[in-house]
Amino acid sequence: MFRAILSVLILTLAFVGNVSAEQKQKVGNYDIHYVALSSTFLTPSIAKSYGIKRSSYIGIINISVLDTSQEGNPPVPVEISGIANNLLDARIELKFREIREGKAIYYVAEVPYRDDQEINFKVAIKYNNKLNTQLKFKQKFYVE
Numbered sequence: 001m002f003r004a005i006l007s008v009l010i011l012t013l014a015f016v017g018n019v020s021a022e023q024k025q026k027v028g029n030y031d032i033h034y035v036a037l038s039s040t041f042l043t044p045s046i047a048k049s050y051g052i053k054r055s056s057y058i059g060i061i062n063i064s065v066l067d068t069s070q071e072g073n074p075p076v077p078v079e080i081s082g083i084a085n086n087l088l089d090a091r092i093e094l095k096f097r098e099i100r101e102g103k104a105i106y107y108v109a110e111v112p113y114r115d116d117q118e119i120n121f122k123v124a125i126k127y128n129n130k131l132n133t134q135l136k137f138k139q140k141f142y143v144e
Contacts, residue, residue: 027133029069030076032125036061036139039110050099053110056143061094063107063135065125075105078131082123084111094123115143 025032039047039058047054063080066073082094094109113119123135 023137025135026068027131029067030127030131031066031068031073032063032133032135033066034061034063034123034135034137036111036119036121036137036141038141038144040144050108051097052108057112057114059111059113059119059139059141061096061109061111061121061123063096063123063125064105065127065131074103076127076131077105078107079126080107080123082109082121082135084119084121086113086117086119094121113141115141117141 023034025034036059038056039052039054039060040056042052042054042060044054046052052060061082061084065076065078067076077098080096082096083091084094085091092111094111096107096109099106099108111119118138118140120138121136124133125135126132
């Protein structure tokens with residue numbers, strides 16, 4: 001269900017001018033999919049069922065890692081940690097939670113923000129001894 005909702009969110013975001021849609025980074029045989037968006041894009045029931053606080057001042061980061069060397073590109077469980085910092089270099093440790101739904105595996109973290117604020121993300125991702133990389137991206141958030 002979360003995967004279906006995330007797909008709808010990504011399609012919705014493609015038409016919203018002030019938010020980036022899903023992004024992907026390829027590292028060896030792995031595709032790292034990531035998206036950062038306002039928690040208000042989630043419906044109240046979905047946010048409640050996953051323990052995510054809905055607020056115009058809280059963003060969510062969703063990351064999943066797929067193994068492209070296997071048929072069907074199955075998701076893989078990873079070790080994940082990260083930090084977020086704004087342009088004033090205020091740092092926030094990201095506390096990722098693993099969400100499993102059927103065969104899907106997602107890692108979700110919340111990050112507070114202010115209106116018209118750009119946040120830089122650095123996320124370390126490890127999978128056994130097969131993947132050890134750092135994902136860096138930035139996202140500008142707006143208060144609704």
